Amino acid sequence: xxxxxxxxxxxxxxxxxxxxxxxxxxxxxxxxxxxxxxxxxxxxxxxxxxxxxxxxxxxxxxxxxxxxxxxxxxxxxxxxxxxxxxxxxxxxxxxxxxxxxxxxxxxxxxxxxxxxxxxxxxxxxxxxxxxxxxxxxxxxxxxxxxxxxxxxxxxxxxxxxxxxxxxxxxxxxxxxxxxxxxxxxxxxxxxxxxxxxxxxxxxxxxxxxxxxxxxxxxxxxxxxxxxxxxxxxxxxxxxxxxxxxxxxxxxxxxxxxxxxxxxxxxxxxxx
Amino acid sequence: xxxxxxxxxxxxxxxxxxxxxxxxxxxxxxxxxxxxxxxxxxxxxxxxxxxxxxxxxxxxxxxxxxxxxxxxxxxxxxxxxxxxxxxxxxxxxxxxxxxxxxxxxxxxxxxxxxxxxxxxxxxxxxxxxxxxxxxxxxxxxxxxxxxxxxxxxxxxxxxxxxxxxxxxxxxxxxxxxxxxxxxxxxxxxxxxxxxxxxxxxxxxxxxxxxxxxxxxxxxxxxxxxxxxxxxxxxxxxxxxxxxxxxxxxxxxxxxxxxxxxxxxxxxxxxx
Numbered sequence: 190x191x192x193x194x195x196x197x198x199x200x201x202x203x204x205x206x207x208x209x210x211x212x213x214x215x216x217x218x219x220x221x222x223x224x225x226x227x228x229x230x231x232x233x234x235x236x237x238x239x240x241x242x243x244x245x246x247x248x249x250x251x252x253x254x255x256x257x258x259x260x261x262x263x264x265x266x267x268x269x270x271x272x273x274x275x276x277x278x279x280x281x282x283x284x285x286x287x288x289x290x291x292x293x294x295x296x297x298x299x300x301x302x303x304x305x306x307x308x309x310x311x312x313x314x315x316x317x318x319x320x321x322x323x324x325x326x327x328x329x330x331x332x333x334x335x336x337x338x339x340x341x342x343x344x345x346x347x348x349x350x351x352x353x354x355x356x357x358x359x360x361x362x363x364x365x366x367x368x369x370x371x372x373x374x375x376x377x378x379x380x381x382x383x384x385x386x387x388x389x390x391x392x393x394x395x396x397x398x399x400x401x402x403x404x405x406x407x408x409x410x411x412x413x414x415x416x417x418x419x420x421x422x423x424x425x426x427x428x429x430x431x432x433x434x435x436x437x438x439x440x441x442x443x444x445x446x447x448x449x450x451x452x453x454x455x456x457x458x459x460x
Numbered sequence: 461x462x463x464x465x466x467x468x469x470x471x472x473x474x475x476x477x478x479x480x481x482x483x484x485x486x487x488x489x490x491x492x493x494x495x496x497x498x499x500x501x502x503x504x505x506x507x508x509x510x511x512x513x514x515x516x517x518x519x520x521x522x523x524x525x526x527x528x529x530x531x532x533x534x535x536x537x538x539x540x541x542x543x544x545x546x547x548x549x550x551x552x553x554x555x556x557x558x559x560x561x562x563x564x565x566x567x568x569x570x571x572x573x574x575x576x577x578x579x580x581x582x583x584x585x586x587x588x589x590x591x592x593x594x595x596x597x598x599x600x601x602x603x604x605x606x607x608x609x610x611x612x613x614x615x616x617x618x619x620x621x622x623x624x625x626x627x628x629x630x631x632x633x634x635x636x637x638x639x640x641x642x643x644x645x646x647x648x649x650x651x652x653x654x655x656x657x658x659x660x661x662x663x664x665x666x667x668x669x670x671x672x673x674x675x676x677x678x679x680x681x682x683x684x685x686x687x688x689x690x691x692x693x694x695x696x697x698x699x700x701x702x703x704x705x706x707x708x709x710x711x712x713x714x715x716x717x718x719x720x721x722x723x724x725x726x727x728x729x730x731x
Contacts, residue, residue: 331700429602431630
């Protein structure tokens with residue numbers, strides 16, 4: 190391991206820049222903070238450029254194993270001083286690992302969706318923590334892909350990566366402009382279900398047979414009018430209390446699992 | 461309105477103390493931060509002692525209306541300077557309202573549960589944000605009550621209040637020791653369903669007929685052995701990806717809405 194002791198080291202300065210979304214886009218790189226998250230990225234074939242850690246005598250078994258795996262794979266590992274690590278890591282920490290990795294080019298046409306596959310479409314979901322939480326639930330529910338239908342949502346925000354528990358590297362993800370996503374869904378034979386607070390159909394009263402897309406909008410403003418067409422089924426989750434909405438990651442999970450329930454029931458009944 | 465200009469004012473010092481859980485318990489008071497949250501507490505009959513705001517020429521309509529309602533109801537409203545407000549409010553804000561209110565005495569025996577009512581039981585859920593998020597989903601799904609089966613969870617933590625969007629004041633809530641909660645559920649004829657990662661029953665394959673209780677455990681360690689008895693059905697949500705758990709508020713919502721779906725379906729089929 191090479192040692193870095195200065196926060197002015199050019200490599201460190203470049204890595205710190207990746208906290209900014211524009212820099213991530215320009216450089217095609219992201220920061221991954223956390224042993225579990227780096228491990229999952231590595232297992233999913235994400236190219237890891239460098240890994241940074243502090244000198245330590247008491248690494249966890251998981252951490253030591255991962256460091257060895259990365260070293261064996263030829264990844265550059267740098268041991269840095271505490272002030273340097275604190276520049277890179279989130280929270281005032283000196284334990285754990287931080288990696289610089291390449292952001293994969295995830296385009297719509299690279300997605301392979303099975304004939305009864307479910308995809309989730311997110312439009313203008315703003316909080317990275319919500320994006321990450323949706324990805325965690327999507328992974329758990331076996332969603333075939335998550336598509337971000339706008340270019341402002343930053344999938345590789347470190348908070349999104351962390352909130353996903355690394356699932357962001359396991360679930361196939363694509364990004365494209367809204368109209369392109371809609372065309373793609375139509376072209377590939379998806380039934381499209383858009384979550385509207387005043388949707389005509391209760392979400393349990395529609396059938397998610399075949400390829401289905403669930404479309405979810407912004408936390409405060411919901412979906413744009415793009416998701417209003419006559420071939421789009423507007424669904425709602427019933428609200429029985431004083432609050433008028435669910436958190437977007439909760440909405441996503443309730444819809445994912447209802448779709449999964451129906452698909453399992455159809456499979457059980459031989460449908 | 462009386463004006464307060466010093467952070468050393470005894471009233472302010474006492475209010476600030478309510479950021480601490482022990483002080484809340486000792487004084488039987490809580491801090492409520494936010495217009496919507498105070499409004500919902502007031503509508504739910506929570507006794508509001510005092511309200512604090514900054515001098516301002518551009519209050520929102522909601523804020524002005526609520527202030528007038530509270531003044532009309534005889535609540536003491538204090539106009540405070542910015543440094544004083546920042547001591548009371550969360551985040552470095554000078555807008556909005558902060559209230560001191562009485563924590564209701566919510567005991568198990570005050571709960572009134574309909575014959576097909578659903579209750580949620582939380583054991584050792586640690587993060588106040590998660591407790592609040594569960595309450596938000598419980599309100600949305602029409603859950604009859606949320607019971608906290610331990611004495612460490614602080615329902616009146618300001619972050620729990622905020623994450624609930626004020627639903628904490630709309631959903632009936634009770635707190636008691638675990639064994640007392642279990643006795644109460646048995647005595648009142650509840651079917652008990654405990655969420656275990658390795659539960660024998662998929663959550664969609666059991667019937668939540670009649671009075672049902674869904675029991676959810678700690679974010680990291682799950683439920684204690686109290687929730688293992690022979691009259692307790694252990695349920696699981698299928699995990700199809702690399703992550704091994706859902707967020708507790710997501711788990712809660714998926715289970716609440718499946719119960720609701722079954723109950724609606726039974727009602728529709730005249731069952």
